[in-house]
Amino acid sequence: MDLSPFKQDIDDLIHEFSEGESLELAAMKKVWLSRKFSYIYEARPSANLAFFMQSLYAHAIGHMVCDASLSHRLGGLYCLYCLHETQPFKPPFRIYLSLGKLMKLKDLVVEAKDKDIKVVAAVVKRMLEKNMFLFGSVEMIEGSVAETLNQLTELQNARVQVAYEKLFSDGKIDDFLHLDLGTEFDVAEMNKLSTEYAQAKKGAIEGASKVVDVQNIKHISIDKQLMSHEVEKIAENWNVQKEAFYRQTGLTQELTDPEQEQMEEQDHDDFDELEQLLLES
Known part of the structure; x- marks a missing residue:
C-alpha cells in the first residue's frame, strides 16, 4: 500500500x-x-x-x-x-x-x-x-x-x-482453571473399583437367581457404562473447554514476567x- x-x-x-x-x-x-x-x-x-x-x-x-x-x-x-x-x-x-x-x-x-x-x-x-x-x-x-x-x-x-496473573493467582479461580479432573478423581483407580463392583453385582444376582426369582431385578446386572467412563468423558470435555478458554482469551497456563508490571x-x-x-x- x-x-x-x-x-x-x-x-x-x-x-x-x-x-x-x-x-x-x-x-x-x-x-x-x-x-x-x-x-x-x-x-x-x-x-x-x-x-x-x-x-x-x-x-x-x-x-x-x-x-x-x-x-x-x-x-x-x-x-x-x-x-x-x-x-x-x-x-x-x-x-x-x-x-x-x-x-x-x-x-x-x-x-x-x-x-x-x-x-x-x-x-x-x-x-x-x-x-x-x-x-x-x-x-x-x-x-x-x-x-x-x-x-x-x-x-x-x-x-x-x-x-490474568493479578486476577487468577492464588485463588479458587486459578485452581479451577488448572484443574485436571482425570488426576483429581484418579480415573484409573475409579475404573478398577467400578469394574470390580460391576462384576460383584453381576455375580450376586446370578447366585441369587438359583434360589429366588430375580426377574424383576435382573436388569440391574446388565452391563452399562461404568461410572469411571462417565467421569473420564467429563474430564476430557473439561480439558477441551479449558483449551477453548485459553485460545479465546489469548492466555496460557504460564504466568508472565513481573517486568511487565514495571512497564x-x-x-x-x-x-x-x-x-x-x-x-x-
Missing part, C-alpha cells in the same frame, strides 16, 4: 500552516478548510484501515516531535487532532502514542505554556478527555507501521497475561505527569 501521496499532503498542509509562523488552532482550521483537507479520506483503501489511520497519525506525530520551529511542531499537533476528529470511521481509530512521544508532547505543552499559547493545553486536555490516545511502550517507526502493529498485538497479549507503572507515571501539567494550565 503506497501512502506517500497522503504523507505528502500532510507535509504540504503543515508547511503552509508554519510558513506564516502561525501558532493557533484557528489558523490550522483555516488552512485545513481552504485545502478541503478532509477529502484525504475519500481515497482511503478498502482494507487495512487501522494500518492506514496509524500511518497518517504517525506521520503527523513525526512533525509534532521533530526539531523544527515551534510553529511547525504545533502544526503537527493540530493536524493530528484534526485527522482524528474528521475521520469517517465509527468507532474512531485511536492515536497510538509511545512513551517517548508522550514525553515529547509534554515538552511541547510546557513550551507553549511558557509562550502563553493557551490553546495547546486546551487541545491536549480535550484529546485526553475524549480518550483519543492509545498509550504504549513501542515506538512507531516511520515506514514500518505494519511491523509496529504486530508488536502492539504482542504487547497487548503480554498485558492480558499480567491481568505498566511507568506508562501511568508519564500519563499522570502530563495530566497534572494540564490541570495547572
Whole structure:
C-alpha cells in the first residue's frame, strides 16, 4: 500500500500552516478548510484501515516531535487532532502514542505554556478527555507501521497475561482453571473399583437367581457404562473447554514476567505527569 501521496499532503498542509509562523488552532482550521483537507479520506483503501489511520497519525506525530520551529511542531499537533476528529470511521481509530512521544508532547505543552499559547493545553486536555490516545511502550517507526502493529498485538497479549496473573493467582479461580479432573478423581483407580463392583453385582444376582426369582431385578446386572467412563468423558470435555478458554482469551497456563508490571507503572507515571501539567494550565 503506497501512502506517500497522503504523507505528502500532510507535509504540504503543515508547511503552509508554519510558513506564516502561525501558532493557533484557528489558523490550522483555516488552512485545513481552504485545502478541503478532509477529502484525504475519500481515497482511503478498502482494507487495512487501522494500518492506514496509524500511518497518517504517525506521520503527523513525526512533525509534532521533530526539531523544527515551534510553529511547525504545533502544526503537527493540530493536524493530528484534526485527522482524528474528521475521520469517517465509527468507532474512531485511536492515536497510538509511545512513551517517548508522550514525553515529547509534554515538552511541547510546557513550551507553549511558557509562550502563553493557551490553546495547546486546551487541545491536549480535550484529546485526553475524549480518550483519543492509545498509550504504549513501542515506538512507531516511520515506514514500518505494519511491523509496529504486530508488536502492539504482542504487547497487548503480554498485558492480558499480567491481568490474568493479578486476577487468577492464588485463588479458587486459578485452581479451577488448572484443574485436571482425570488426576483429581484418579480415573484409573475409579475404573478398577467400578469394574470390580460391576462384576460383584453381576455375580450376586446370578447366585441369587438359583434360589429366588430375580426377574424383576435382573436388569440391574446388565452391563452399562461404568461410572469411571462417565467421569473420564467429563474430564476430557473439561480439558477441551479449558483449551477453548485459553485460545479465546489469548492466555496460557504460564504466568508472565513481573517486568511487565514495571512497564505498566511507568506508562501511568508519564500519563499522570502530563495530566497534572494540564490541570495547572
